[in-house]
Structure formats: C-alpha cells, structure tokens
Amino acid sequence: MKNLISRALTGTVYVILITFCILYNKWTYCALFTVISIACTTEFFVLLAKHGNNIRRHRLFGIAGAIYVLLPLSLLIYSVFTSPDFKHTSRFVMSLFIFLWVFDSTAYLVGSKFGRHRLCERISPKKSWEGFCGGLFFTILTAFILGSIDFADIPPVHWIIFAVLTVISGTAGDLIESKFKRIIGVKDSGYALPGHGGFLDRFDSLLLTAYLIIIFLFI
Numbered sequence: 001m002k003n004l005i006s007r008a009l010t011g012t013v014y015v016i017l018i019t020f021c022i023l024y025n026k027w028t029y030c031a032l033f034t035v036i037s038i039a040c041t042t043e044f045f046v047l048l049a050k051h052g053n054n055i056r057r058h059r060l061f062g063i064a065g066a067i068y069v070l071l072p073l074s075l076l077i078y079s080v081f082t083s084p085d086f087k088h089t090s091r092f093v094m095s096l097f098i099f100l101w102v103f104d105s106t107a108y109l110v111g112s113k114f115g116r117h118r119l120c121e122r123i124s125p126k127k128s129w130e131g132f133c134g135g136l137f138f139t140i141l142t143a144f145i146l147g148s149i150d151f152a153d154i155p156p157v158h159w160i161i162f163a164v165l166t167v168i169s170g171t172a173g174d175l176i177e178s179k180f181k182r183i184i185g186v187k188d189s190g191y192a193l194p195g196h197g198g199f200l201d202r203f204d205s206l207l208l209t210a211y212l213i214i215i216f217l218f219i
Contacts, residue, residue, distance in 0.1 A: 014202070015101070022094050029080050029090060037073040039199040043190045044069055050184075068176075069200075072210035079213050093213060095146055099166040100205050102142045103135040110134025119171075124178045132171065139163050158216075165212055170205035177204035 021032035044066070076093065083089040111131020119127040143163035147156055177200055181189065190198020 018097060019094065022090050022097070026080055026086055029086075029093075030077055033073050033077050036199060036203055037070060040069045040073070040203055041066060043198045043200045047181075047184055047186065047189060068207060072207045075214050076210050079217060083217065089213075089217060091150060092217065095143075095151070095162075096166055096206075096209055096213065098146065099139050099142065099163050100170050100209065103139045103167050103170065104205070105135075106138040107131040107135025120175055123175050123182065127171075127175075132167075136164065136167050139167050162212065162216055166209050169208040169212065173205045173208040176208075177201070 018032065021028040048061070080086060080089050080093070107127075108131065111126070111128040111134070114130045114134070115128030117129045118125060119129050119132055140160055140163055143159050144156065147154060147159035151159060177189070181187065188197030189200035
C-alpha cells in the first residue's frame, strides 16, 4: 500500500510537471528535456561503472548507449527550436506522451486481467500479448478522439499510424532497457522517482518514439 501511494503521488506530479513544461513555452520545454537527458545519461553511466564487468567491450557499449540516450532527447529539443510553430510542435510532442501513458496504463490493466501469452518472457516476463493488444486498442481510440478534437487538419489515418508506431517503438524501447538491466543484473536503473525507479525506467519508451516527432514534423 505504501508503494502504491508513493507511485501514485510521483505519477501525479510527473504528469502535471511534464504537461506544464511541454506546453508553457520553449524554455520550460528545453529545460525539461535537458534535465531528462542529464538524468538518464548519468544513470546509464553509473550503472555501467558499477556493473561494466558484466558487459563485453563495455566501452563500445558505453558509446552506443550514450548515443542511444542523448540523441533522441536532443532531437526533441531540436524539433521545437527549428519549428516555426511552437504550439503545434509542443502539442504534437504532448500527444506522444499521452499515447505512451494511455498504452502503459491500459496494457498493464488488460495484461493483469487477461494476460496469458508472454510477449517476450526472457526479457520482460510480465508483458503479455493480451496486454499489448489491449493497450494498442485504447491508444488508437485515444488517437482518434484526440485527432478529432485537436488535430483536425491531420488526416485520421496518419494520426492513427502515428499512434501505432508510438506503441511499437515505445514497447521496443522498454524491452531494450529491460535487456540492458538484465545484462548488468539490476531491477531498476535508479531510485530518483519513488515507486517508479529511475529516469531510464520512466523514459525508456520515449527514446525510440522521439524519432517519430522528426519524421512526422520534418520529413
């Protein structure tokens, strides 16, 4: 019960802070992703320093990891400073977070109730195909509603594609971080976020989905 309360309080502050920073102005947006970048990179190298003996050629893994963490988060900052319309871009980024939140929450609920078939048992034994499909359904539903209300200028099929790709890339990012933690032998990347582990635990789904922002906004 104590962990549940801690998780709920941290999650509430997390959602409010991220929503405010992304939507308020460019500087709060930049500050948010700068802090996330520094925190995630720091956690990554702390874990590597403590458990690097579990990873062959861990220096080359270290370089790849830095790129894996820093590049997508840097692109999120780049996207808002090169876009002529901050409000449009920031709302687009906010929608990505909403999709990830909806997917994580509904996939957990559906998987807890109906999960029978493991999605990737060797890496993340709690994830199920039932949870994934349930989360995907509710994320698509959210995309349809959000697109109708706030992004009427974007064809619905494009918005739904964005939601589906967000779910797929977010799940892949989560599994990659889970694999990394299994290799080095830890449960959480850190303890900075009570009830949620570390920053890498909380933002692992974002690292691959960040590239979607660039693809959909600039290509």
